[in-house]
Amino acid sequence: MSTQPQITVVGLGTGDESQLTLGAWRKLQAAGAGTGALYLRTKDHPMVSMLDHHGLRYETFDAVYEAHNAFEAVYEQIAAELIVRALQSPATEILYAVPGHPMVAERTVQLLRERCPREGIVLALMGGESFLDQAFLRLGFDPIEGFQLLDATALSVRNLNPAMHTLIGQVYDTYTASDVKLTLMELYPDEYPVVVGHALGVAGEERVREVPLYELDRVEGYGNLSLIWVPRTEQDQVRSRTFARLQEIVEILRSPEGCPWDREQTHASLRKNLIEEAYEVLETFEEDDPDHMCEELGDLLLQIMLHSQIEAEDGGFTVWDVIGGLNDKLIRRHPHVFGEVRAEDADEALSNWQQIKAEEKRSKGIDPDALPLLSGIPRELPGLMKAYKLQKKAASVGFDWSTLEEVLPVVESELAEVKEAIERFGKAEQQEELGDLLFAVVNLARFLKVDPEEAMAAANRKFFDRFGYIEAQLRLKGKQFDQTDLQEMESLWQEAKKVLKIDKD
Numbered sequence: 001m002s003t004q005p006q007i008t009v010v011g012l013g014t015g016d017e018s019q020l021t022l023g024a025w026r027k028l029q030a031a032g033a034g035t036g037a038l039y040l041r042t043k044d045h046p047m048v049s050m051l052d053h054h055g056l057r058y059e060t061f062d063a064v065y066e067a068h069n070a071f072e073a074v075y076e077q078i079a080a081e082l083i084v085r086a087l088q089s090p091a092t093e094i095l096y097a098v099p100g101h102p103m104v105a106e107r108t109v110q111l112l113r114e115r116c117p118r119e120g121i122v123l124a125l126m127g128g129e130s131f132l133d134q135a136f137l138r139l140g141f142d143p144i145e146g147f148q149l150l151d152a153t154a155l156s157v158r159n160l161n162p163a164m165h166t167l168i169g170q171v172y173d174t175y176t177a178s179d180v181k182l183t184l185m186e187l188y189p190d191e192y193p194v195v196v197g198h199a200l201g202v203a204g205e206e207r208v209r210e211v212p213l214y215e216l217d218r219v220e221g222y223g224n225l226s227l228i229w230v231p232r233t234e235q236d237q238v239r240s241r242t243f244a245r246l247q248e249i250v251e252i253l254r255s256p257e258g259c260p261w262d263r264e265q266t267h268a269s270l271r272k273n274l275i276e277e278a279y280e281v282l283e284t285f286e287e288d289d290p291d292h293m294c295e296e297l298g299d300l301l302l303q304i305m306l307h308s309q310i311e312a313e314d315g316g317f318t319v320w321d322v323i324g325g326l327n328d329k330l331i332r333r334h335p336h337v338f339g340e341v342r343a344e345d346a347d348e349a350l351s352n353w354q355q356i357k358a359e360e361k362r363s364k365g366i367d368p369d370a371l372p373l374l375s376g377i378p379r380e381l382p383g384l385m386k387a388y389k390l391q392k393k394a395a396s397v398g399f400d401w402s403t404l405e406e407v408l409p410v411v412e413s414e415l416a417e418v419k420e421a422i423e424r425f426g427k428a429e430q431q432e433e434l435g436d437l438l439f440a441v442v443n444l445a446r447f448l449k450v451d452p453e454e455a456m457a458a459a460n461r462k463f464f465d466r467f468g469y470i471e472a473q474l475r476l477k478g479k480q481f482d483q484t485d486l487q488e489m490e491s492l493w494q495e496a497k498k499v500l501k502i503d504k505d
Contacts (some may be wrong), residue, residue, distance in 0.1 A: 002129070003090045003091045004090065004120065004121070004122055005086040005087055005089070005090040005094075005119075005120070005121045005122070006086065006093050006094065006121065006122040006123075006124065007082055007083075007093075007094045007096055007097070007112060007116060007121055007122070007123050007124070008027065008093060008094070008123075008124040008126065009096045009097075009098060009102045009109055009123070009124070009125050010027050010028065010095060010096070010098075010102070010128065010131070011024065011097075011098060011099075011100055011102050011126065011127055011128020011130070012024075012045055012047040012097050012098065012099055012100070012128055013047065013099075013100065013101075013102045013128040013129035014099075014100060014129050014130070014133070014134050014199075014200060014201045014202065014205065014225070015045060015047055015099075015199060015201065015202035015204055015205070015225065016046075016201050017046075017047060017050050019111070019128075019129040019201070020047065020128065020129075021126070021127070021128065023126060024128060024445065025097055025124050027098065028051065028095070029054070029056065029124065031058075031093070031095035032051060032054070032055075032056025032057050032058055032105075032245050033056065033057075034057065035093075036092055036093040036094070037059075037085065037089070037092055037093070037095065038056065038057065038058040038059070038095045038097065039058065039059050039061065039082065039085075039094065039095065039096050039097070040058050040059070040060045040096075040097050040098075041060070041061055041078065041096070041097070041098045041099070041108060042060060042061065042065070042224065043060045043062055044062070044207065044223070045099045045224065045226050046199070046202050046225075058097075060079070061074075061077075061078045061459045064077050064078055067074060070105070070429060071153060072233055075108045075111060076111065078108045079108050079111035079112050079115065080095055082094060082108075083112070083115060083116065083119055083121060083147065084122050086089040086119075087119065088212050090316075093148075094114075096108075099131075099224065099225075100128060100129070100130045100131050101127055101128050101129065101130035101132075102125045102126070102127065102128070103125065103127070104130040104131070104132060104149075105131075105149070105151065105169045105170060109125070110220070124459050125471075128130075129201075131200060131201075131225070132149065132167070133201075133228060134201035134448065135167055135197065135200060135227060135229065136198035137200075137201070138197065138200045138201065138206070138208060138415070139195060139197065139200075139208070139229050141165050141229075141231065141232075143165065145163060145164075145165060146161075146163055146164035146232060147163060147164055147165045147166075147167070147234060148164050148165070148167070148399030149167050149168075149169065150165050150166060150167070150168050150169070150174050150229070151168075151169060151170050152169065152170045152171045152172075152180050152382055153166050153170050154173075154175075154254070155168065155179070155183045156183065157183055157186040157187055160183075160184070160187050161242075162187065162188070162232065162233050162235075162238045162239055162242065162280045163232055163233075163234070163239070164232050164408065165229070165230070165231060165232045166230040166232075167227055167228070167229055167230075168180055168228040168229075168230070168462060169227050171222055171225060171226045171227060171228055171249040172222065172223065172226070173222050173461040174217050174222055174465070175221070176215055176222070177196075177217040177219065177222055177228070178216075178217035180216065180217075180228060181213060181216040181217050182442060183215075184216075184230065185213060187238065187241050187242070188213055188230070188238055189213070189237060189238070190213055190214040191210065191212045191213065191214070191230070192212065192213045192230075192233075192238070193210055193211070193212060193213075193410065194210070194211060194212075194216060194228055194229065194230050194231075195208060195209070195210045195211075195228070195229040196208070196209050196210075196216070196219045196222075196223075196226065196227075196228055196229075197226065197227050197228075197229065198221045198223070198225060198226050199225040199226075199250055200225070200227070202225070205225075207221060216228070216260055220496070223267045229432055235288060245304060246301075247305065247309075247319055248396075249313075250302070250306060250309050250337060251309060252303045253307050253308070254306075254313065258272055261305070265306060265310070266310065267307060267310060270306060270307065271302060271386070273303055274300075274303045274307075275380075277296070277299045277300040277302075277303050278300060280299065280300075280341065281293070281297055281299075281300050283296075284296050284366050286461070291470050295344050298401065299358070303321070303368070304319075305319060305424050316373050322370040322454070326436065327494075330467070332360075332480045333353050333356045333357070334349075334351055334353075335354075335356070336348075336352055371398075372391055373388055373393055373394070374396065375438070377390060377393070382453060383438070384438070384442055384453050385452070385453045387438070387439050387442040387452070388442050388445070388452055390448060391442065391443055392446065397447075401443070401447070403447075404447045404448070405444055406442075407440075407444050407447050408444070410440050411437070411440045411441060411443075411444050413440075414433070414436045414437040414439075414440040415437055417429075417433045417436065417437075418430070418433045418436075418437050420435075421433040465496075465500055466500060467492060467493075469495070469496035469499065470489055470492040470496060471491060473492050473495075474492070
């Protein structure tokens with residue numbers, strides 16, 4: 001009968017020999033005495049001196065660390081070598097000893113759990129005292145209050161939750177501690193108190209030190225047995241930088257104990273606010289003022305939060321549904337990023353997007369080919385923008401002028417019809433003809449490859465600046481508008497055109 005190969009992983013604990021289980025010690029003794037094969041992930045652990053004291057034989061994988069620049073490659077090679085050795089010597093139990101507990105922050109064990117069943121290898125695990133046990137004991141916090149364990153080598157601000165106690169392991173050196181500091185500073189104040197623990201529970205080696213966050217990488221002694229504790233907090237200064245706090249504030253504002261104005265709002269009453277906030281964001285694009293842009297983007301986000309909260313109260317959806325739907329859509333419509341489809345340029349990426357949108361409609365029972373060509377353009381778009389999009393869609397099937405020279409007479413013809421309406425007809429006809437003229441001007445802008453909204457925005461800014469010049473010059477003369485006349489204002493207008501053009505140049 002053939003013997004099935006076996007790998008047994010044993011935890012060496014935190015480094016205090018009195019905390020090593022009797023079963024684990026007997027396994028180590030047996031393997032180290034020659035009845036098995038004993039491998040250590042690293043010799044850099046306090047328990048190894050005990051193995052040496054008793055003359056136990058072992059091999060370590062420390063050389064693998066020196067052969068790679070990334071930890072993941074180290075762990076991959078260790079797991080692969082253990083599997084090879086188990087398959088080569090099926091009659092010999094492979095004992096693999098790791099620091100702490102095998103199932104806490106031990107990537108090699110996770111790789112073995114994935115691969116051993118496929119290779120027909122029996123994998124057994126023997127627990128050891130985890131550094132978490134000593135952290136709870138020495139640092140004095142109760143994990144039931146909310147606790148998360150994070151890896152320093154893969155730390156992201158997206159993982160941070162200030163409402164929970166946070167332990168950060170794998171802080172191997174000062175460089176890693178510096179990276180941790182910079183990530184934490186994205187959420188926590190520079191002065192926020194954090195605790196560094198070295199060799200917790202190891203007699204004569206344990207060191208615990210509280211420092212302000214900005215000094216985190218100035219602490220000495222980082223190594224394999226180091227960790228960082230970020231205590232939980234309810235401070236608004238910290239929580240205000242989280243999305244969860246934003247959702248909570250909006251929920252409070254809409255609650256019976258909240259703001260009377262916010263409670264009264266509906267989708268309809270907030271419609272104007274949403275449009276105005278969007279345009280205020282657009283204004284900041286020309287200002288070169290990141291602080292103002294940041295503020296206005298926040299105001300726009302508030303509108304989204306309010307509409308989502310109204311729906312949450314009515315049982316429609318929550319803001320988390322909005323986020324989940326958006327995430328799904330972004331991934332689904334970018335197969336060239338998150339899938340196997342290729343897109344070499346922006347045009348190809350847009351083509352993929354449009355094709356996926358059509359497939360989404362078909363999945364809802366809508367035939368995209370049966371929809372009117374001009375459908376899909378929002379009803380509430382600003383007039384110039386909507387005209388531009390309507391014309392562009394119509395032009396895609398050939399309903400368009402061929403050259404710029406054909407467009408100019410149309411604009412002139414529409415202007416003549418406006419003049420005729422002014423002379424002969426009433427307000428309704430004048431409005432209609434004026435609309436036709438504006439529509440023709442948009443067509444002209446399209447042939448000139450000019451965005452009519454941007455052209456109009458530039459003209460508005462130019463008028464604002466020139467009129468502001470008139471007002472400033474009158475003020476310098478000690479005049480108000482009711483103390484001047486059109487002739488003087490026109491003179492200042494022409495002056496403004498020259499002065500502001502020189503300043504712009």
